[in-house]
Amino acid sequence: xxxxxxxxxxxxxxxxxxxxxxxxxxxxxxxxxxxxxxxxxxxxxxxxxxxxxxxxxxxxxxxxxxxxxxxxxxxxxxxxxxxxxxxxxxxxxxxxxxxxxxxxxxxxxxxxxxxxxxxxxxxxxxxxxxxxxxxxxxxxxxxxxxxxxxxxxxxxxxxxxxxxxxxxxxxxxxxxxxxxxxxxxxxxxxxxxxxxxxxxxxxxxxxxxxxxxxxxxxxxxxxxxxxxxxxxxxxxxxxxxxxxxxxxxxxxxxxxxxxxxxxxxxxxxxxxxxxxxxxxxxxxxxxxxxxxxxxxxxxxxxxxxxxxxxxxxxxxx
Amino acid sequence: xxxxxxxxxxxxxxxxxxxxxxxxxxxxxxxxxxxxxxxxxxxxxxxxxxxxxxxxxxxxxxxxxxxxxxxxxxxxxxxxxxxxxxxxxxxxxxxxxxxxxxxxxxxxxxxxxxxxxxxxxxxxxxxxxxxxxxxxxxxxxxxxxxxxxxxxxxxxxxxxxxxxxxxxxxxxxxxxxxxxxxxxxxxxxxxxxxxxxxxxxxxxxxxxxxxxxxxxxxxxxxxxxxxxxxxxxxxxxxxxxxxxxxxxxxxxxx
Numbered sequence: 001x002x003x004x005x006x007x008x009x010x011x012x013x014x015x016x017x018x019x020x021x022x023x024x025x026x027x028x029x030x031x032x033x034x035x036x037x038x039x040x041x042x043x044x045x046x047x048x049x050x051x052x053x054x055x056x057x058x059x060x061x062x063x064x065x066x067x068x069x070x071x072x073x074x075x076x077x078x079x080x081x082x083x084x085x086x087x088x089x090x091x092x093x094x095x096x097x098x099x100x101x102x103x104x105x106x107x108x109x110x111x112x113x114x115x116x117x118x119x120x121x122x123x124x125x126x127x128x129x130x131x132x133x134x135x136x137x138x139x140x141x142x143x144x145x146x147x148x149x150x151x152x153x154x155x156x157x158x159x160x161x162x163x164x165x166x167x168x169x170x171x172x173x174x175x176x177x178x179x180x181x182x183x184x185x186x187x188x189x190x191x192x193x194x195x196x197x198x199x200x201x202x203x204x205x206x207x208x209x210x211x212x213x214x215x216x217x218x219x220x221x222x223x224x225x226x227x228x229x230x231x232x233x234x235x236x237x238x239x240x241x242x243x244x245x246x247x248x249x250x251x252x253x254x255x256x257x258x259x260x261x262x263x264x265x266x267x268x269x270x271x272x273x274x275x276x277x278x279x280x281x282x283x284x285x286x287x288x289x290x291x292x293x294x295x296x297x298x299x300x301x302x303x304x305x306x307x308x309x310x311x312x313x314x315x316x317x
Numbered sequence: 318x319x320x321x322x323x324x325x326x327x328x329x330x331x332x333x334x335x336x337x338x339x340x341x342x343x344x345x346x347x348x349x350x351x352x353x354x355x356x357x358x359x360x361x362x363x364x365x366x367x368x369x370x371x372x373x374x375x376x377x378x379x380x381x382x383x384x385x386x387x388x389x390x391x392x393x394x395x396x397x398x399x400x401x402x403x404x405x406x407x408x409x410x411x412x413x414x415x416x417x418x419x420x421x422x423x424x425x426x427x428x429x430x431x432x433x434x435x436x437x438x439x440x441x442x443x444x445x446x447x448x449x450x451x452x453x454x455x456x457x458x459x460x461x462x463x464x465x466x467x468x469x470x471x472x473x474x475x476x477x478x479x480x481x482x483x484x485x486x487x488x489x490x491x492x493x494x495x496x497x498x499x500x501x502x503x504x505x506x507x508x509x510x511x512x513x514x515x516x517x518x519x520x521x522x523x524x525x526x527x528x529x530x531x532x533x534x535x536x537x538x539x540x541x542x543x544x545x546x547x548x549x550x551x552x553x554x555x556x557x558x559x560x561x562x563x564x565x566x567x568x569x570x571x
Contacts, residue, residue, distance in 0.1 A: 052412055054408075054411060054412065074414075074416075077412075077413065077414045078414055082412035082413075084405075084408065084409060084412060086405055087405070087409055088401075088404050088405025088406040088407070088408055088409035088410075089404070089406060089409070090331065090335050090400075090401065090404060090406055091404060092334075092335050092338040092339065093331060093334060093335065097331060097334060098331075100327070100331075101327055101328065101330070101331035102413065103327070104323055104324060104326065104327020104328070104330075105324045105327055105328065105410070105413045105414055105415045106413065106414060107320075107414060148414075
């Protein structure tokens, strides 16, 4: 068994006919951090809930550690840790009481103190849940997910509501877990989180995976862009034709897979023509661009684009 | 201790801590039963003691036992379960190792324990202070109490399906409370109801277990009545399990 998580043609429909997950497939090998990235409503949480065994898929199969997480939940649960998008804790319990309650429901639980230290809540154990900040609740939730030393960890937007420092601490903790062999499936809408944390990622849009690969692969398939503003009286038509420029008034944007060549040509032309390029900005493709492009697309692409980078790229041109 | 017991004690302990920190629920669990028993006693005082089977004291004891069970187990548990659901605690618990039944059972443990302790206090106190003879059939009494706790816990879970939030629990639990108080022998012994009404009310959800409690204290009058009571309770039990499986919600409605 090489994969910790396997999803094959997963679908999830809700009563009322809305289909949140429309046939997605992916695998996560042991010891990898895999990120599901997408806008709100893309179907990330619905997908993760199927893998956590909280609901049965309307079609397709899910496997976690070789078992069906819904039907064989007794076999799967002791080996996974789950952090929901919105954790639920009784507001009148203290932090330590909450951990104790959860430990009683967990096989081989870590000691309370150790679990709280790991997420930086060691000094807050006597505080009631209702007095915790949003970030502290997120960290408590993470502590509970880690309590049973899980082999597979599901994190649904683990850093939402955390400040920059808390986010970095969580990232370090997740990396450390991965290095110790834990498999992590996380959802996020923070691009930098996926980019810096994930070994591989999938971008979801409208219930489908539209792009998947390592962060480098995903961004490498995207064009870089150059932006600038032409001075008054210089028509965009004067730009070299090879530059495939798109103009909006005097503002110009160039998209290219050969950033260095295109930039050289542009600057050479500008020097010869004596044109000053205002607000010149050139950047390689980032995950953000890949993401925004996908998010802005409508469902005109109603074909199966699963994982096929080349086909996806073609359809964007 | 096996895993199920360990998980349920752990959940029950947390629930007990929460009960201790909630003045409202604490009031319903501890003072309300006492108040209702006093009300019951004064309303029974207007009847002639000869009419009451088991006498005034016996009737108070039997009705009081039912009152304690309904107030503490049923009404207490509805608000506890709704509170946990709305705080997303139930959903969170379901991601763990505890099964659905363990989660519900764990939540019901403190209410069940408190109600049973109160029933014992009531019985011992009744025997000592009110001079009621000891239960004739303690086995039937215990059976009735246990069946009552199970049935009420199930009914409480079913009632959460129509309860939007903790505030509305007072309203949604009222119909069952009133029907039981009037028709199942909590406030008015069923023997005093007109024949037709009496035979209809014996089919109410709580009438069966009350028949057992009564038989436990006063002895078995008619075996046929006891059979009817057992079957009625069983039928309501099956119906309750069905309703919970079909309609119980583990997370708030969005």
